[in-house]
Amino acid sequence: MSTMTAPRPAARTNVAPLPVSTLAAKYWMAITGLLLVAFVLVHMAGNLLVYRGQDALNGYAKFLKGMGPMLWIARGGLLLVFLVHIGLAFRLSRRNRQARPIGYQVERTLRASLPSKYMLLTGLVILAFVIFHLAHYTLGIVHQVPVKDPQTGGEVMRDMLSLHDQQGRHDVYGMVILAFRQPVISLSYILAQLLLALHLYHGASSMFQSLGLNHSRYNALIQKVGAAVAVIVGVGNVSMPLTIMLGLVGQGYQPL
Ligand code: HEM
Numbered sequence: 001m002s003t004m005t006a007p008r009p010a011a012r013t014n015v016a017p018l019p020v021s022t023l024a025a026k027y028w029m030a031i032t033g034l035l036l037v038a039f040v041l042v043h044m045a046g047n048l049l050v051y052r053g054q055d056a057l058n059g060y061a062k063f064l065k066g067m068g069p070m071l072w073i074a075r076g077g078l079l080l081v082f083l084v085h086i087g088l089a090f091r092l093s094r095r096n097r098q099a100r101p102i103g104y105q106v107e108r109t110l111r112a113s114l115p116s117k118y119m120l121l122t123g124l125v126i127l128a129f130v131i132f133h134l135a136h137y138t139l140g141i142v143h144q145v146p147v148k149d150p151q152t153g154g155e156v157m158r159d160m161l162s163l164h165d166q167q168g169r170h171d172v173y174g175m176v177i178l179a180f181r182q183p184v185i186s187l188s189y190i191l192a193q194l195l196l197a198l199h200l201y202h203g204a205s206s207m208f209q210s211l212g213l214n215h216s217r218y219n220a221l222i223q224k225v226g227a228a229v230a231v232i233v234g235v236g237n238v239s240m241p242l243t244i245m246l247g248l249v250g251q252g253y254q255p256l
Contacts, residue, residue, distance in 0.1 A: 022095060025088045030210035032085040033203050037229060039078055040196070044236045047176070051249065054173040058165050061172040086127060093120050122199040129192035136185075137175060143185070145178040147255045163255055177253045180244035189241040197234030204229045 046064075049056040064071060136142040140161035147163075149156045160178070163171035180186045204226035213222075243249040 022092065025092055026210040028084060029088045029092065030207040032081045032088070033207050035081045036085060037200065037204060039081075040200075040233055041229075044233060047240060048236060050173060050176055050240060050244075054165055054171070054253070057173040057176070058167075058169045058171060062169050065170070082130075086123070089120060089123055119199065119202055122195045125192065125195045126199060129196070132188075136179065137172075140175075143179070143182070145175075145255065158255075166256065171255070173250075174253065174255050176240070177244055177250035178255065180241045181247075181250075183245055186241035186245035190238050193234060193237040193241075196237070197230040200233055201226055201230035 046060050047057075049060050067074075132142070137160075140159050143160075144157040145160050145163070146155045147158045148154075160175045161170075163174040163178075165171045165174070180189070206226075208222045208225075240249075
């Protein structure tokens with residue numbers, strides 16, 4: 001009599017294995033997301049120098065511009081990371097739709113949190129914000145700012161990029177103060193930063209899962225890290241347009 005036992009059937013799970021390329025896409029989404037979070041935190045820390053005044057913010061901006069080729073390498077790297085992140089987001093969402101072409105009759109949203117459902121939507125709003133933001137502060141083409149005319153003493157409208165401080169430096173402080181004194185600009189930044197916080201809240205915690213660092217023992221901690229990153233970025237970035245719009249910061253500033 002044979003004592004050989006039949007091979008055991010593979011353990012049943014109700015989760016179908018993901019194709020390798022989908023796993024790779026999720027992995028690179030997470031890596032690029034991590035790099036973007038790092039950029040957002042560093043950029044915010046630099047911008048918060050607005051609370052230390054004109055000299056601090058303009059000095060920091062001058063230091064960055066003085067990095068020359070290094071700055072261009074960083075900008076190129078950031079653009080590449082951003083494009084890969086967006087490209088993979090579209091690819092994964094298309095694949096999700098193809099995998100479920102008819103759609104559930106009853107949507108099972110019990111386990112899907114609000115931010116995870118709206119990840120693609122908030123991502124698209126952030127993309128629109130970044131395009132607007134570059135047109136605003138980097139290209140200076142969104143609006144002009146009122147400046148005193150030395151000859152007539154009256155107000156004239158000038159290009160934001162032409163602003164300079166007493167030391168002849170590009171007046172980034174002036175650009176931020178004059179722009180955020182306008183409620184429409186401030187409110188649109190506030191809305192975009194709240195959506196960014198929502199995106200980061202979900203993204204920061206699902207990133208660990210995609211990197212395989214998800215563990216039942218640490219899940220609560222991971223959720224807290226996601227929430228902390230979202231709150232720090234949300235509070236820090238919303239504070240600037242809000243305090244400037246309310247006249248709590250930069251009240252005495254006058255462009256030269
Ligand atoms: C209230 C929030 C923010 C403020 C006050 C702010 C302010 C600025 C300013 C003043 C500049 C121009 C700097 C210069 O000319 O030297 C700039 C550039 C930039 N910002 Fe922001 N920013 C904010 C949020 C964000 C967010 C959330 C992102 C990305 C998701 C972002 C991405 C960028 C990029 C890519 C540049 C161009 C950097 C470069 O030219 O090297 N910013 N920002």
